[in-house]
Every structure is written in structure tokens, then in C-alpha cells.
Amino acid sequence: MRITCPLCGPRDRREVYYYGSDDYLTLPEGQDFDAIDAHLHLRDNPAGVLRDLWYHEAGCTSWLAVTRNTVTHEVLDVALVEGAGSGILAKMKPQGDAL
Numbered sequence: 001m002r003i004t005c006p007l008c009g010p011r012d013r014r015e016v017y018y019y020g021s022d023d024y025l026t027l028p029e030g031q032d033f034d035a036i037d038a039h040l041h042l043r044d045n046p047a048g049v050l051r052d053l054w055y056h057e058a059g060c061t062s063w064l065a066v067t068r069n070t071v072t073h074e075v076l077d078v079a080l081v082e083g084a085g086s087g088i089l090a091k092m093k094p095q096g097d098a099l
């Protein structure tokens, strides 16, 4: 699978770290722990078009919102995540050595 980073161009999937659903971008405020836990961890697993978060770990270190079809593996859209340098995404940055 190839993902076209808006900043780096087409890249092999192995350069990009899969994080999970884009639900992490809409963390509910003012909810109790159980509601936040359910929002982040209890989800459906539908077949078809999904929008997920990926981190271009071996490239520009940008957070990407990737829209793809899980049935055909077609990547439909890749967009930079606005405001990814702060907030919850800054805390979720994968640890470890990049290249």
C-alpha cells in the first residue's frame, strides 16, 4: 500500500505509523472517564470507507488523516491534520527512534 503524503509525495506504507480512528480528533470534553474510554476504545469495525490517523514517522513527522476503503485497500484521500502540534495528538506521538 502506498500513501501520498501532502508534503512528501507517494510513500511506502512502512514509512507511516498507523494510529487508529480519527475519533481521536473529536475527544469529548466534560465527559466522565467511562464515556471518554468508550469513545476512544469501543468502536465498530465496519468494512468499507474509513478515515484513520497515520503518523509519517520516517518522513516529515506530520499527522495524516487517511481516507481508505478497507475492502479494496484503495486510498481515497490523504490530508494533513490541522493543529496536530498541540493537544492530544502531540501527546500521542509515537515514541522511539525515527530514521
Ligand SMILES: [Zn+2]
Residues within 6 Å of the ligand: 005, 006, 007, 008, 009, 056, 059, 060, 061, 062
Ligand atoms: Zn510526509
